[in-house]
Amino acid sequence: MNILSAVDAAPGLTPSASVPRERFHGLDGLRAIAALLVFLHHIVISNAALYFRQHDSPMLASALFGFGASGVEIFFCLSGVLLLRPYLRHGRKIEVLDYLKRRLLRLYPPFFVAWLISGFAVGLVWIYPTWWTRFSGLPGFDWYDWLLELPVGIFTDVAYNLAWWSLGLEVLFYLSVPLLVLVLVYFRRTGMAIGTLVLFCLFASVFTHAFVPYLGKAGALAVGWNFASYAFCFSGGVLLARYDVTGPVRTCFWLIGGVMVVASLFFPVINHHVGYGLIGVALVAMAADGTSRLGRLLSGSWFLWFGERSYSIFLTHYAAINMGCYLASLVFDEKGAAYIMLSRSLVFFLAILLMVLVFNGVESRFARNLTTADWKYPWRGRLVASLTSGRMSAGKG
Numbered sequence: 001m002n003i004l005s006a007v008d009a010a011p012g013l014t015p016s017a018s019v020p021r022e023r024f025h026g027l028d029g030l031r032a033i034a035a036l037l038v039f040l041h042h043i044v045i046s047n048a049a050l051y052f053r054q055h056d057s058p059m060l061a062s063a064l065f066g067f068g069a070s071g072v073e074i075f076f077c078l079s080g081v082l083l084l085r086p087y088l089r090h091g092r093k094i095e096v097l098d099y100l101k102r103r104l105l106r107l108y109p110p111f112f113v114a115w116l117i118s119g120f121a122v123g124l125v126w127i128y129p130t131w132w133t134r135f136s137g138l139p140g141f142d143w144y145d146w147l148l149e150l151p152v153g154i155f156t157d158v159a160y161n162l163a164w165w166s167l168g169l170e171v172l173f174y175l176s177v178p179l180l181v182l183v184l185v186y187f188r189r190t191g192m193a194i195g196t197l198v199l200f201c202l203f204a205s206v207f208t209h210a211f212v213p214y215l216g217k218a219g220a221l222a223v224g225w226n227f228a229s230y231a232f233c234f235s236g237g238v239l240l241a242r243y244d245v246t247g248p249v250r251t252c253f254w255l256i257g258g259v260m261v262v263a264s265l266f267f268p269v270i271n272h273h274v275g276y277g278l279i280g281v282a283l284v285a286m287a288a289d290g291t292s293r294l295g296r297l298l299s300g301s302w303f304l305w306f307g308e309r310s311y312s313i314f315l316t317h318y319a320a321i322n323m324g325c326y327l328a329s330l331v332f333d334e335k336g337a338a339y340i341m342l343s344r345s346l347v348f349f350l351a352i353l354l355m356v357l358v359f360n361g362v363e364s365r366f367a368r369n370l371t372t373a374d375w376k377y378p379w380r381g382r383l384v385a386s387l388t389s390g391r392m393s394a395g396k397g
Contacts, residue, residue: 072230080173153168168227308367
């Protein structure tokens with residue numbers, strides 16, 4: 001008997017029957033939302049949070065900052081779902097070397113191009129400095145530090161691109177997938193194994209959260225400790241990779257996650273990443289349900305177009321921010337309203353330009369099962385998506 005069809009379903013969870021591989025467009029649309037949140041966080045929300053923190057409103061500042069950064073938790077949940085689903089639902093056997101090769105080709109070529117762009121942006125800011133250079137928070141350009149970012153920034157404490165700290169966590173999860181498949185697929189009581197994994201990751205996330213601020217956002221030790229702080233988000237995705245959650249369970253995730261997020265504002269020792277992780281699990285489950293309003297909405301052509309380019313815009317948007325603000329500082333001598341309008345306009349233009357260049361030139365060559373690879377614009381026709389309840393993409397990229 002196939003072990004995947006022999007597991008016992010936990011209350012509120014239903015193991016799905018094996019289905020043919022197909023792209024589940026609602027999850028691509030959710031990627032677009034997550035990428036947009038990260039982009040807005042770096043260009044607007046984090047600045048607003050800093051303003052409120054400087055004006056004696058720390059609780060509001062924390063709420064804004066956590067909300068803007070919550071796109072990261074959604075991305076981590078999606079990683080757990082999309083990478084584990086083929087093995088936990090469809091019985092695909094994992095070939096470790098082939099798996100690692102596919103992950104490397106999917107992750108690294110676009111990253112390498114974005115690394116070149118990021119180095120150019122930082123070098124431009126420091127070789128020809130303006131008044132904005134002093135306030136940018138960017139480290140001075142150094143060839144050695146720049147080269148240390150080549151291994152996805154894991155082994156350096158100098159961040160040329162402040163958005164890339166989460167890539168190190170993604171890499172650690174990618175490396176753990178073969179072991180997870182070995183344990184979860186071949187363990188006789190898969191449901192118990194997944195439940196144990198979720199509880200263990202919950203404990204790790206709660207325990208390590210209080211120490212993360214002392215470790216920074218880069219360096220091998222900080223990457224490992226941050227991974228533990230976000231581990232519950234990945235494990236929630238693994239849960240969805242095996243089970244469909246029912247409506248009442250999604251509601252519970254929403255409520256508990258919301259309560260944890262609010263409670264973390266009053267008690268900072270509470271790990272708000274767990275709260276946003278629960279909300280992320282609920283969102284992923286809803287996006288995966290083709291009968292839900294959210295699933296249908298996120299399957300629209302605009303969401304799909306941006307979602308399939310979410311990795312490219314994630315990689316390049318911070319360089320676009322640096323270049324846009326720098327170019328605006330060549331025109332204006334101070335940070336006034338005119339500077340803000342010009343700099344943000346340039347940032348949006350450069351972000352879209354770099355996204356399209358990296359996606360069309362590199363990423364689309366290594367990504368599989370893309371629907372919009374040949375679409376130059378998101379309004380090219382209406383997407384007719386065949387969505388049914390319980391169907392989802394069987395592979396990530």
